[in-house]
Structures are given as C-alpha cells and as structure tokens.
Amino acid sequence: MSSENALLSFSELRSLTYYAVLKWCAADDGCLRRDRLERVAAARRYSGGWVKHNAGKQFADAWQTVAEWHAARRAAERRRRG
Numbered sequence: 238m239s240s241e242n243a244l245l246s247f248s249e250l251r252s253l254t255y256y257a258v259l260k261w262c263a264a265d266d267g268c269l270r271r272d273r274l275e276r277v278a279a280a281r282r283y284s285g286g287w288v289k290h291n292a293g294k295q296f297a298d299a300w301q302t303v304a305e306w307h308a309a310r311r312a313a314e315r316r317r318r319g
Contacts, residue, residue, distance in 0.1 A: 247280035256300065263296040
C-alpha cells in the first residue's frame with residue numbers, strides 16, 4: 238500500500254489481510270468509513286450486512302470483535318476434541 242489515502246483496486250483489497258483491510262477502512266479518527274467498507278464488500282463479495290454491521294465502529298472495537306470470535310472458535314474446537 239503506497240498511501241493510506243489511496244483508493245485500492247479490487248485485486249489489492251482481495252490480497253490484503255482482514256486486519257489490513259479494516260485498517261485501510263479506518264478514518265483518521267479510527268471510525269470505519271462506509272464508503273471504504275462498501276468497496277471492500279464489493280471486492281470480497283461480502284454482504285451488505287457486513288457493511289452495516291461495521292460502519293461507524295472504531296477500528297479497535299471491530300478488531301476486538303474478530304479476536305473474540307476467533308477465541309470462541311478455538312475454545313469450541315478444544316471442547317469438541319475433548
């Protein structure tokens with residue numbers, strides 16, 4: 238990524254990590270920008286619900302939600318395996 242403000246191509250958006258995509262969507266104040274979320278959704282074929290769910294959230298809050306989801310998945314897998 239050459240610039241935080243650069244408009245990324247769909248190919249670039251598909252190749253970024255989820256963390257990098259959320260970071261790119263964040264405005265200077267940390268809020269996730271709807272216009273960028275919509276571009277990511279189009280590039281990665283995410284639903285409109287993903288945009289609605291994340292628009293206006295703080296980057297840190299959105300990333301924390303992801304971390305909690307992964308932790309819950311790992312715990313469920315450990316329980317399943319016994």
